[in-house]
Amino acid sequence: MGVNRGTSTLYHLTGLTKPACAAIWRGMYEAGRAAGTITMTHPTVDGDSNNIAHVVGMKSANKSAQVGLFYSGFANYGAEIVPMVDGDERPTSKQATNERIAKRELYRINGHILLKEAQALKREILNGVYTTAEEIAQARDAIVKKESWARKKIAQSEIAMPGDFAEALEDML
Secondary structure (H helix, E strand, O other), rough: OOHHHHHHOOOOOOOOOOOHHHHHHHHHHHHHHHHOOOOOOOOEEEEEHOOOHHOOOOOOHHHHHHHHHHEEEEEEOOEEEEEEEOOOOOOOOOOHHHHHHHHHHHHHHHHHHHHHHHHHHHHHOOOOOOOHHHHEEEEHHHHHHHHHHHHHHHHHHHHOOOOOHHHHHHHOO
């Protein structure tokens, strides 16, 4: 798996274009066919659709459409990617799933804590706790920062795979 800068991979390349990736895959296919180690009739690559959806469609409302566009972008250069999607229930051996769920919950909680702190600062301004214009300005800056961070944390907690992702991706492809 090539997540986190390819920690479990032998090689890690960055900055490759889609045509370059397609050329590399075709070259690997041709070399494998010549050596007799590959029996495929045409070059294909397995694509982890769940991982691609998190990376490519992170901020999109329609993740399956973004993944479909990503795959079709490679198809334009002659590379065929076979989409692989996790089942409805991931195996318990994938402990990272539990960590991600806990992390999303932590983001949600931290976001709400920041919102409460921003509301407390607003109340303090209204109640006259801050008397000078400088103190009020600093409090307002802190409110803006806290609300911004809160929105980011809450948005991070809501990034999750839709339940019908596999079916929607199948429809898109």
